[in-house]
Amino acid sequence: MSSDPLYGLIAEFGDEKALVHAAKRARADGYRRIDAYAPFSVDGLSDALGFRHDRIALTTLIGGIAGGAGGYFLQWYTAVIDYPINSGGRPLHSWPAFIPATFEMIVLGAALAAFLGMLILNGLPQLHHPIFNAPEFDLASRNRFFLCIECADPKFERHTTGEFLTNLQPLKVAEVRR
């Protein structure tokens, strides 16, 4: 972490509209390192922050393909190549019988990919985070809405950024220390 004891400035809002509005303003104002925190998934908030493409869908697709292909290959290899055994006079490569397990493997692969993808891309688990130092941030998981501008932001400047936030009529503005 950088020597700067300050992580950023945070503004607390009472409802989601104010937060979305504030986020748009901040972005319009040229800020880029902005985080918006809400107790539930607020429509349009991530757009306001200019975030559109998460790569979850792609990950899931890959996971599904991998699971399915792997599953079928395993069955084919073990039943036809590794130890061919006559079971009930059925052909060694009884593809119809291999489908159920294959399907389940597709779902499993995809589901795992989706879940892990979500965690990893979200940088979770991350138990310690400076934002938790923000006053009243525990309400972020209850009924308050926060906008934080990090001092890592090129346009960040302690004074002007503070004023900018105050102008958004938040419930309060505060410093977030590391």
Place this chain on the structure above:
Amino acid sequence: MFHKLTARLEGKPIDATPPSNDRGGFWRSLDEIRDAEVFRDYITERFPRFAAHLNVDRREFLKLMSASLALAGMGACSREPQEEIVPYVNASSGRVAGEPRFFATATTMGGFATGVLVESNMGRPTKIEGNPTHPSSLGSTDIFAQASVLDLWDPDRSQVVTRNGQIDTWENFGATLQRRLAALADKQGDGLRILTETVTSPTLAAQIDQLLKRYPRARWHQYDAINRDNIYDGTRTAFGETLDVRYALDKAQIIVSLDADFLGAGNARVRSARDFSHGRGAADGETRPNRLYAAASSPTLTSAMADHPLAVRAADIETAARNLAVALGVPAGTPAEISDESKTWFAACARDLQANRGASVVIAGESQPPYVHALAHLMNHALANAGATVTYSDPVVAHAENQTTSLRELCRDMDTRGVDTLVIIGGNPVYSVPSDLEFKARLTAVPFVARMGLYEDETSAACHWHLPATHFLEAWSDARAYDGTATITQPLIAPLYGGKSAHELLAWLVAGTLKSSYDVVRDYWRPRLGTDFESAWNSALHEGVIAGSMFPQRAVALKRDLSIDNRPPPASTDDSSLELVYTPDPSLWDGSNANNAWLQELPRPLTKLTWDNAALISPQLAKRLSLENEDVIELRLGNAMIEAPVWITPAHADRAVSISLGYGRTRAGRVGNGRGFNAYALRTSDAPWFAGNLQVRKAGRKYALATTQHHHAMNGREVVRVATVDEFERNAALRGAQQHQATRAASLYPPFKSDGYAWGMTINLSTCIGCNACTIACQAENNIPVVGKTEVARGREMHWIRVDRYYEGKPQAPRTHFQPVPCMHCERAPCEVVCPVEASVHDSEGLNVQVYNRCVGTRFCSNNCPYKVRRFNFFQYADQHTESLKAQRNPEVTVRMRGVMEKCTYCIQRIANGRIEADKAGRRIRDGEVITACQAVCPTQAITFGDLNDPASRVKAVKASPLNYALLGELNTQPRTTYLAKVTNPNPDVTAS
């Protein structure tokens, strides 16, 4: 082989015969007998694995729910304990380690011998096969022979000499006997009595004769609860002399049985079945099968096979016989009237007999009075069957007198203090003597009673001395078959429990000196085997028969003053009264097999009951008395009364109740004690087989019986295919066509090519008599566990091949069909597809194999098996505690653990050995080289097994028969086991009316 054999049998410790120089050897000290040194060395040397636990373990035999921890079963991944290899000390035994060997000997029942070959694995007798050279076996055996090997290893056998119940020694007995004999010598043996079972052993008979010579006033009595008195009295009535009667059933086109169960009982059971099936033949459908008329009170294997069964009361058989005789022009007075149904039966029967003079036979049952036998002889003479299908010889039984009379005399003398020393050898008179003779009470009056027996049973309890006897696999002896052919019975193992043989005891009684049974038997035969004794002796041992010992046929003439027509017709028993019929138990016989768990659990051929006997009644009678299965009834005869549960039995004579002998034992052992109901309590010496005026009362209780088959109809399903000869000839082609498309139906799957062997089996339903021999042979061969009554009642019996029994037609006169069902080894096996772990799979020879050590026990395969031939180890059924029972097991077959599925393997161990031998010789397995246990034992050779890829194999030929069909073929399981449809040969006249 001979010298090896004899060497093996003379060399210690296998030798059953102590060296003669060893004076004190005979009366071994108690300790020696108790931990049987000889046996211990022997075991240690031969099969070390159980040498460790030799103090023969008394833990309960049927203790099935083993206390082994669940995880103890983890064969696959638990480490094997360090095991030992123990070589011989000297190799002179000439045995090839790891290879089984066979020895010829004979089992006896009711005194008559059946020749067998006994398989010995490293010195342990484990399996019994028939001896092809023996006349009453011809390679087959019956359930009794198969089960007898289990008796050898029975931990309940008596193991010590006892005096008044206290453990004592042979010396003391010897000394005591010395004193008595000395005393007896003075009065020429007055008061000395020997009581034995029926004796055909020439040696034993000779020994007893010597004894009687030495003690002129001594007497010898023979008694068997199921004896041939009526037969011998019958010949006395008809010919004025005692004769044995033989029937050449293979030559008879028409066979009439008057309550005779020649297939299931009698002294030539196995042979008769073989001969009968020859006449039945018909695997091809070409030769016309014989026709069987059978009148019976309680249904038997014979009446079940009959084209024309007739259910009549035992007492009415005489009337029936008279009617038949009269119809054949034999002067038999004026018989009483019989029912119309019977009339047509007899009319047709008589016509058939007349039409087949010299090629027919009338057989009277052992339970029928002499008079009926005499009638049978007359009819056979009138029909010119005598000399053709019926031949006569001197009695095979030594001193063939009326056993009941003889026993009565013994009892009388007991009362008059005429008996002071009684030696009982074998048998179990206290249990099996008719109740009116009160044998037990009388026994107490005798000052000295010594008893030699295999078990310390009811009789031993009533005697002063009990002496452990040897099993027939433990001692030298000899015995005659139904036709007089003699066999030397040789031991395969030293006496496990320090027993002695009857020969040794008698040798002592006669000479007062030690003489081993080996010497006794040899000394008897030495003068009789011609000049070169040794080679004759050895070939006798090797062949299992003594050449030329068969009794010659006797020309016989009917008594001139024979007057049977003036005999008054039997007092026609009024219709209201009931008749009680005693039958030998199909498994326990007279009760001597009561402690044999295999026989106890073997479903009775017709009732399919296990572990119990029951009062069998006809459905009509059940309706009249409003009785249901398992209702307990009181059977009252005079003032004797027993209770027994009812079992409704189709084809049973109306107004008759039949109950089998042999149950209700109190001192049989842990297996047999307290099972079933003792019919001897009602039996009287003057009415040993059936009695009138039976009183029946409902006791108002139920008694649970364990049966293996609850449904007796085929529900219109084509399970057993039956056709009369005529029907068959009409549409044989059609049937053939049908079944071919049934088995070779189209399939989505490409066939698996099998260029090697392709094993297959056929079962001929025309010749299957339902005797269950296959079931018990399979049990012996494949280490199949016994599960006990409660488990059977829960539908958990383990038999790999079961014999299904179906009834067809009217309940009072149904047709009976038997169908043995082993694994079908389907080429499209439903069981395999659903097994998740490849425990049930196919091998390249077309076997449906069950890999026990891979099985996890989902039981899916059993659900999916349309034939329900799979058996599951719901508990640890295989006895893991009783060491002697482990010794009995077949080392070639895995002993299954709890939680795994098992089933018929086509005796894969035999196939494997055959394959290995053939491979080593670089050839294919020859047809008939691999014989399954069920095939080998089958008295009628109904089972054929072999390689379907061998164009010359018998099984391939049989499968080509138009009779061949696949059970449930429509399911397209393509079974390798198929059936030959049953062809019957009823008389059109009867079926028409």
Place this chain on the structure above:
Amino acid sequence: MPPAISSTVDPLDESRLKVLKGAYSYGSISDKISDIVLTRPTHWGWIAGFAFCSALTVLFVAAIAYLFYKGVGIWGVDIPVAWAFAITNFVWWVGIGHAGTFISAFLLLLRQKWRTSINRFAEAMTIFAVAMAGLMPILHLGRPWFFYWLTPYPDIMNLWPQWRSPLVWDIFAIGTYIIVSILFWYMGLIPDLATLRDRAAGRASQIMYGLAALGWRGEARQWHRFDTAYLLMAGLATPLVISVHSVVSLDFAIGNTPGWHSTIFPPYFVAGALFSGFAMALTISIPLRAIFGLKDFITARHLDNIAKIMLVCGLLVAYSYGVEIFMAFYSADQFEEYMIMNRMIGPYAPIYWIVILFNVIIPQCLWFKRVRLSVPTLFALSIIVNVGMWLERFMIIVTSLHRDFLPSSWGMFYPTFWDWAILLGSVGAFGWLFLMFVRFLPAISISEMRKLAHDKKGGDL
């Protein structure tokens, strides 16, 4: 503060049919739900239920211990009826599991707002039910300690599972199903765990919930990815849930036993699964809303909708029964015909008729709104359907097996004490797990309820 819970109102009062009753702020919702876990004193009803379930769980454990010690012989199973209670329980529990996934996944895809307040505990129900189901096939093995032989792994025997066996398909289906259900459930929990973390008083619970929350901050981008993943998972879970019971039904349909060998089984079983599943959802939600005062969140509207779905599933099941009978005679297959007749008039006929009564006739009263809105009636009905569906599985399994092809090998099945112990024990264990869940985790999704409140501000629900 939430308004007082009024139970005596006109059943047809439309206000009761709202998805969310009363005026709630984000705060009050959060507090109301999280307080159940964090601060509210334990309700006597919970304690009573917990004691009861614990007792049954002990019985369950004892029965399993004895089973491993002795072998499956302690049950009534035999030849021919080699499967009975254990597999019946298995199918029953899997079926119950289905409602949860259906509610949380399928209804999510259909944008059904009313699912919000019931999906969380429905998912929990799924997980615990499937856990019970998963146990059964293992318990019923002859050698349970080798159950892992059904899974593909390189072993010293070089052997693999036999892929044509439906039991192997089961392993994959059930395995996938329980994993996906847990992931789906846990994912939904993460934001709520964050809430609990932030509202917990004690340090210990802070850390516990904190760990489970994985450091969730509710940042906009996190929410965005969360939503996508959650939607995708729902999309996956929906076909999965269909496949799972189809595979379960193949355990029977693949077999050749009359009464099993039928192509209608997959849809038939899925319908039956949802039927019993929604019944169980009712059985659980009714006491839940009463004990924890959640009648504003789980309103008559929810019960009404669940009842309607039950009605539909019940009709599908009834249709399947009809088709079974029709096909038996239409096929002119003597074994099939006998099987049906045997079910109707054979030794197990009473069970068949109870099944018809419980699953077909009685549920018809759900046509009436008055019934759907009467809570006690619904509760009784849900129990009836649960029992009925268990009996249906028993009927399918046992009455088909006990008389199949060869009359000679027909037999009967009689349950033993240990059969019952396993069944009741599993019910107890299920209840035990569920009670633990409602005690330590939010039984209703807080973040989604906030969203619901947000939507409510938009338009009436």
Place this chain on the structure above:
Amino acid sequence: MAQVFEPRLVLWLKLSALAVVAFFVVVILIWRISIAPHPSIGSPVEQIVPFSHKHHVSDVGLDCRYCHTTVETSAFAGMPPTDTCMTCHSQLFADARMLAPVRKSFASGQPLRWNRVHDLPDFVYFNHSIHVAKGVGCETCHGPIDRMPLTWRTATLEMQWCLDCHRAPEKYIRPRDQVFNLHWRPPGSQLILGKKLVEEYRIHTSSLTDCSICHR
């Protein structure tokens, strides 16, 4: 609001997580090793008489079949009866202390009790004679027995070990006359020779992996 997880706590948590993982890895390893079917490969088995194959084969030059008489005819290779030992040892080392048990056995008739070196599970049926007949050398399974002062096992005897040969016998088999030669090396490529012998000895490789070949 205060951080729930201070950096130090986070570090501590990570470490303990690692510890837990490590613990389970170790436990599983120990378990696997303890149930490994044959931990005793390569370690001599304790015997009542310290019998040396090295001495009897390499030094004295006995043929395998001198003692293991039934190896060509029977499933069981055969263990020498005591009198086989005594044929020599009544003269040679007639009173060596270590041979005392042999003499005792011979005198008393009590057999010698050797500890098994190769012990298959009871559900596996192995037949020596057929393997010998098809050209599987003693050495192939028993290793350099002639260099073992005390006897130990060189093969795992696990199913996969059996399958290795049953799937491709050509990798191992040798001419029949070389079966008992412990120093035989293929003259050239084993595979080429093996394939030829598989033909010659009519080894049906198709059925060699049937379950029923070893399990009954």
